[in-house]
Each structure stands twice: as C-alpha cells, then as structure tokens.
Amino acid sequence: MRYEFADCVLDVDRHVLLRSGETVSVEPQVFDLLELLAESPGKLVPREEIIERVWKGRFVSDSTISARIAAARKAVGDDGKTQRIIKTIVRRGLQLATDVNRDAAKAQKNDPQTQQLRYAQSRTGQIVPYTLAGDGLPVLRIGSVVHDLEAEWRLPGERTRLTDMTNRFHLLRYNKDHRAMSDSTRQVTYDRRIDEILTVTKAAGFDQFSILAEFSGTFPALHFAARYPDRVKKLVLAGGWAEGRDHRAGSEQPDSIRTLIEEGWQTPGSGYAMGSMLSYFPDGPLDSVRLMVNEMQSLYSREQKLEYRDTGNSASVVHLLPDVKCPTLVLHGRHSAVHPLPEARKLAAGIPNASLVVLETGNQIPLPGNAAYDTYMKSLTAFLEAPD
Known part of the structure; x- marks a missing residue:
C-alpha cells in the first residue's frame, strides 16, 4: 500500500516514508499515525481513534500525543504553525489537509500477484x-x-x-x-x-x-x-x-x-x-x-x-x-x-x-x-x- 501526498510517499508494505525521494526515519508510532491519517484524507480522525490505533487503546499522556504529532509534522515537512499538511481540529482530533493519491495502492490491491x-x-x-x-x-x-x-x-x-x-x-x-x-x-x-x-x-x-x-x-x-x-x-x-x-x-x-x-x-x-x-x-x-x-x-x-x-x-x-x-x-x-x-x-x-x-x-x-x-x-x- 502506497499513499502519495505533498512531496511524500508513505509505503506501508515496506514501512518507509519518503520525502522528495529521500528516506525519512520515523518511530513506529509516528508511522502508524501517518498511515491512519492517509487512509482518510480530508476527514476528521477523532482523538479516540488515534489512541486506539497508535497506542492500542492504552493510557497515554497529552504530552506524548503532542510529541508524536509534532514528529509526524516534521517528518512530512510541516509544522504546528502552518499546519498545511496535518491540521489540528481543536479538542476533537486531526485531519490530513491535502490530497492523497492512492491509485497505485488500488492497483496493487487488485493485483493477485502482489502481497x-x-x-x-x-x-x-x-x-x-x-x-x-x-x-x-x-x-x-x-x-x-x-x-x-x-x-x-x-x-x-x-x-x-x-x-x-x-x-x-x-x-x-x-x-x-x-x-x-x-x-x-x-x-x-x-x-x-x-x-x-x-x-x-x-x-x-x-x-x-x-x-x-x-x-x-x-x-x-x-x-x-x-x-x-x-x-x-x-x-x-x-x-x-x-x-x-x-x-x-x-x-x-x-x-x-x-x-x-x-x-x-x-x-x-x-x-x-x-x-x-x-x-x-x-x-x-x-x-x-x-x-x-x-x-x-x-x-x-x-x-x-x-x-x-x-x-x-x-x-x-x-x-x-x-x-x-x-x-x-x-x-x-x-x-x-x-x-x-x-x-x-x-x-x-x-x-x-x-x-x-x-x-x-x-x-x-x-x-x-x-x-x-x-x-x-x-x-x-x-x-x-x-x-x-
């Protein structure tokens, strides 16, 4: 599965994030957060869903969540001030505020020779x-x-x-x-x-x-x-x-x-x-x-x-x-x-x-x-x- 947005490619199968063709090193939780957002571009992803997906429903502090969001923004070339890619919806959750190209992912899903x-x-x-x-x-x-x-x-x-x-x-x-x-x-x-x-x-x-x-x-x-x-x-x-x-x-x-x-x-x-x-x-x-x-x-x-x-x-x-x-x-x-x-x-x-x-x-x-x-x-x- 590949998600293409801005100048980034999130390759889920290889567990790799590319930006401008260069590999960006990210922690597993940051990668999971990016994958979750890329699955529903333009839609609100509630805070509860983020905790369930990224932290498997475990208790997690606000500071830890904020740190992972900041790391995700940095990885894709964004920041908390401009929020041109990852947008915070106050007290509700996050939104991937850019188009995502999933054509390659769809072709791969329908390809019986691909796992x-x-x-x-x-x-x-x-x-x-x-x-x-x-x-x-x-x-x-x-x-x-x-x-x-x-x-x-x-x-x-x-x-x-x-x-x-x-x-x-x-x-x-x-x-x-x-x-x-x-x-x-x-x-x-x-x-x-x-x-x-x-x-x-x-x-x-x-x-x-x-x-x-x-x-x-x-x-x-x-x-x-x-x-x-x-x-x-x-x-x-x-x-x-x-x-x-x-x-x-x-x-x-x-x-x-x-x-x-x-x-x-x-x-x-x-x-x-x-x-x-x-x-x-x-x-x-x-x-x-x-x-x-x-x-x-x-x-x-x-x-x-x-x-x-x-x-x-x-x-x-x-x-x-x-x-x-x-x-x-x-x-x-x-x-x-x-x-x-x-x-x-x-x-x-x-x-x-x-x-x-x-x-x-x-x-x-x-x-x-x-x-x-x-x-x-x-x-x-x-x-x-x-x-x-």
Missing part, C-alpha cells in the same frame, strides 16, 4: 507481520507448510491456494514468532501464540471471526477457541492431529522422518530432505513439494526442523476438545500416514458439534493440482459460508 505485508505490535512489544486480503467473511488462517508469509507467497501452489481463499473470504494471515519454541515451556509458547492472534485480529478489525487451522496450526487454534469462545464463530481443522506420535501405539519404533531430517536437511536439494516432505505429501504434485523443500531449507536449520518435529510428536490437545464450543469441521486425508485418519476422528469425536470430511488423498492437506483439492476447497467454503 501486502503489514505490521502490528503486541502488548509485549513484539512486532507481528501479517497480511489482510480479499472480501467476504473474516477468516484467520493459522499454520502453513513454510510458516513464513513471504516464502509462502513465493510458492506457486500456495499462492494459488491463497488466491482461491481470498476470492471468497477476508483472509488474515500472520508470521508466528519462531523463537517462542526454543526458549519457552509449552504453555508459555501457546500463550504467545494467543497473544499474536489477539494482536493481528485487533489490527485487522476482526471482532468475531472464523479460523482455518492447517497442520500444526491446529494447536494454537484450539487453545484460542477454548479460551475465547465468544470470538470464534466457526473452526476448520485441516490436516491436524489430536495427539502426536509419542502418544500413539508403535512410538517405540524409530522416527524415520526425524532420521531423514538429521541425515540430509543441511544439503540443498537432498533426497533425504525431499523424502521427509514427501512423507506428508506422497500424492504431490512433485514439483510443488520440491519447491517447498527449497524454501524451507533456506529458512530453517536442521536443528529448527528437528525441534518442530519433536514438538509435533509430543503435542496433545485431547484435554481441550470438550471446551471448544463453536461449530467445527475436520478435514483429513484418508491415506495420510504421518498423522493418520484416527487422529482426525479423535478431533471430531472430542469436539461437541464437530463433523469430519474424509478426503481421498494420501497428502496431509491436498495441494493445488491434487485430485482432492477441489473437494477440500468446496468443503471448507460451504461450511464457513453456511448460515448459523
């Missing part, structure tokens, strides 16, 4: 990248193959999936904090995940929304739905599992996927790395899986991948299932081997008012180009769009 990154700050100060695209019912998507918004967008198959979703829904996605696993207990990690969800849904203006949880996104989704039942309208669990490998019969046998990661993850294009991913997606398409592996090897070290595997193996959400009150749909591949169909049945049986759709595939989740992909999309769309 717009935004940033929200949690109550603990963590910056959470997120994207918001499409129209329709508000849907938060949690969990993906690569756990990275930019890497996911680079994958043609995943971009097709996301485009299909944004054609039907107002889709919100975010980057989780990858550090949260290695330095925390399991409960602290889930608390951080919940804090991330609260942060991005507030930034997106989602009050009540549905959740599409794929893969390990099942776990934070269930924790959130159990803790905030009034916020979650509907829940879709796709390719998830109730209990990891450590809780299942036969767990005493060696973990072959873990061995493949240990042996070959650090070698680019390794057959071992491909083998670990094909365990999840045996039906392919093969080219899509190969591109996933390439992206993931550039993002995550062997140690990180082993940690993700161990976390999934040891996880269990059985105790949470009775506390999930919203209508729930479970989608799962009939021939999935890593997290087999009985795990999906546990989810559906344990959650009140849940149903299960079995997909004719060996993939954990059908990829675009897979025979079960259309059924997958039609099932989740019909469920989410059905009247309450």
Whole structure:
C-alpha cells in the first residue's frame, strides 16, 4: 500500500516514508499515525481513534500525543504553525489537509500477484507481520507448510491456494514468532501464540471471526477457541492431529522422518530432505513439494526442523476438545500416514458439534493440482459460508 501526498510517499508494505525521494526515519508510532491519517484524507480522525490505533487503546499522556504529532509534522515537512499538511481540529482530533493519491495502492490491491505485508505490535512489544486480503467473511488462517508469509507467497501452489481463499473470504494471515519454541515451556509458547492472534485480529478489525487451522496450526487454534469462545464463530481443522506420535501405539519404533531430517536437511536439494516432505505429501504434485523443500531449507536449520518435529510428536490437545464450543469441521486425508485418519476422528469425536470430511488423498492437506483439492476447497467454503 502506497499513499502519495505533498512531496511524500508513505509505503506501508515496506514501512518507509519518503520525502522528495529521500528516506525519512520515523518511530513506529509516528508511522502508524501517518498511515491512519492517509487512509482518510480530508476527514476528521477523532482523538479516540488515534489512541486506539497508535497506542492500542492504552493510557497515554497529552504530552506524548503532542510529541508524536509534532514528529509526524516534521517528518512530512510541516509544522504546528502552518499546519498545511496535518491540521489540528481543536479538542476533537486531526485531519490530513491535502490530497492523497492512492491509485497505485488500488492497483496493487487488485493485483493477485502482489502481497501486502503489514505490521502490528503486541502488548509485549513484539512486532507481528501479517497480511489482510480479499472480501467476504473474516477468516484467520493459522499454520502453513513454510510458516513464513513471504516464502509462502513465493510458492506457486500456495499462492494459488491463497488466491482461491481470498476470492471468497477476508483472509488474515500472520508470521508466528519462531523463537517462542526454543526458549519457552509449552504453555508459555501457546500463550504467545494467543497473544499474536489477539494482536493481528485487533489490527485487522476482526471482532468475531472464523479460523482455518492447517497442520500444526491446529494447536494454537484450539487453545484460542477454548479460551475465547465468544470470538470464534466457526473452526476448520485441516490436516491436524489430536495427539502426536509419542502418544500413539508403535512410538517405540524409530522416527524415520526425524532420521531423514538429521541425515540430509543441511544439503540443498537432498533426497533425504525431499523424502521427509514427501512423507506428508506422497500424492504431490512433485514439483510443488520440491519447491517447498527449497524454501524451507533456506529458512530453517536442521536443528529448527528437528525441534518442530519433536514438538509435533509430543503435542496433545485431547484435554481441550470438550471446551471448544463453536461449530467445527475436520478435514483429513484418508491415506495420510504421518498423522493418520484416527487422529482426525479423535478431533471430531472430542469436539461437541464437530463433523469430519474424509478426503481421498494420501497428502496431509491436498495441494493445488491434487485430485482432492477441489473437494477440500468446496468443503471448507460451504461450511464457513453456511448460515448459523
């Protein structure tokens, strides 16, 4: 998203302010204030809305607000005396008193090949990248193959999936904090995940929304739905599992996927790395899986991948299932081997008012180009769009 006004360009995607072609350094709160004003040029932005957007509704002194307004004026070449760009409406709020060109932003919004990154700050100060695209019912998507918004967008198959979703829904996605696993207990990690969800849904203006949880996104989704039942309208669990490998019969046998990661993850294009991913997606398409592996090897070290595997193996959400009150749909591949169909049945049986759709595939989740992909999309769309 780009806003052009006076001699300034506010590039929201890059989080950059330019004036006369030169980068102007601004604090995050000043940038947020400029973005808020640029969204409604010529209109009064009330003081209460400014506090809610820039300071997330926290108490803030008049002197702090005045300092940020002064910094915003200085950044765009204005001052409190002339107020030719940012005008104060006494005792009411602010107004961007200049025309704003948003043609580039509109073209970008309608371009299916463009992803717009935004940033929200949690109550603990963590910056959470997120994207918001499409129209329709508000849907938060949690969990993906690569756990990275930019890497996911680079994958043609995943971009097709996301485009299909944004054609039907107002889709919100975010980057989780990858550090949260290695330095925390399991409960602290889930608390951080919940804090991330609260942060991005507030930034997106989602009050009540549905959740599409794929893969390990099942776990934070269930924790959130159990803790905030009034916020979650509907829940879709796709390719998830109730209990990891450590809780299942036969767990005493060696973990072959873990061995493949240990042996070959650090070698680019390794057959071992491909083998670990094909365990999840045996039906392919093969080219899509190969591109996933390439992206993931550039993002995550062997140690990180082993940690993700161990976390999934040891996880269990059985105790949470009775506390999930919203209508729930479970989608799962009939021939999935890593997290087999009985795990999906546990989810559906344990959650009140849940149903299960079995997909004719060996993939954990059908990829675009897979025979079960259309059924997958039609099932989740019909469920989410059905009247309450």
